[in-house]
Amino acid sequence: MMTLAKRAMAASAAALIGSAAFAQETVGAGLEIIGQPRDGAIGWQPAATELARDIHWLDGMLLVIITLISLFVTGLLAWVVVRYNSKANKTPASFTHNSPLEVAWTIVPIVILVFIGAFSLPVLFKQQEIPEADITIKVTGYQWYWGYEYVDEGIYFDSFMIGYGEGNLNADIEERLVEAGYGPEQFKLATDTSVVVPVGATVVMQVTGADVIHSWTVPAFGVKQDAVPGRLAQLWFAAEQEGIYFGQCSELCGKDHAFMPITVKVVSQEEYDAWLETAREDFPV
Incomplete structure (x- = not known):
């Protein structure tokens, strides 16, 4: 479990990348939120792959x-x-x-x-059977956030739940959710930085864990892969519709297991290329 010192470091890291993170969240402004749980619904989220x-x-x-x-x-x-x-x-x-x-x-x-x-x-x-990748992203599960490295682009960022470690939804968290393009209903789903991929691209995720076993899961993509420390597993997807898709860690990984969501933004190729230029400056390895 995370010590108080580690938790403080995680919160500090989230604060330090805050300005860059919210700048990053401007990508895909106006995207429809497609992959998320719905109150009272049963069955699958809409299939995007x-x-x-x-x-x-x-x-x-x-x-x-x-x-x-x-x-x-x-x-x-x-x-x-x-x-x-x-x-x-x-x-x-x-x-x-x-x-x-x-x-x-x-x-x-x-x-x-x-x-x-x-x-x-x-x-x-x-x-x-993992196909040849258009984009390769290494994702590392930590207690209790995700780290993403675009291995061919020299980009790395950590992804924290908006409001992580600050208790229940309050006015300050709600304001930050709105600034990032979300609403209160996306609390515990939205992250300060998102995985950004272009529509139609074959994305290969290299999945591992840094401390305990996590699981990288996005229901609308039909993908779920355990992140095991010391091992590098792979999954792939090719999203067919622009939009915002949410997932969660799906392997019980400690007391804040419920607070490490996943946000993936699927954008046009042009918008992705523009985001890459900004991300190389904001999130260098």
């Missing part, structure tokens, strides 16, 4: 299969209860087994699992 669409389709297919199986088993149980209760079946059968039936209930589940595997394994392989 091919990977996310694949996951949503697979989830829908599995839901149909398990619903049919559940209905079949429920109906079979109801039929057995009605047909073979003591009143309707006063003389119970005395057989001990039924070989054709036993073969069937062994083979049918195998066929169902093979069918599911035939569709789920390609989705898994697509996630794990």
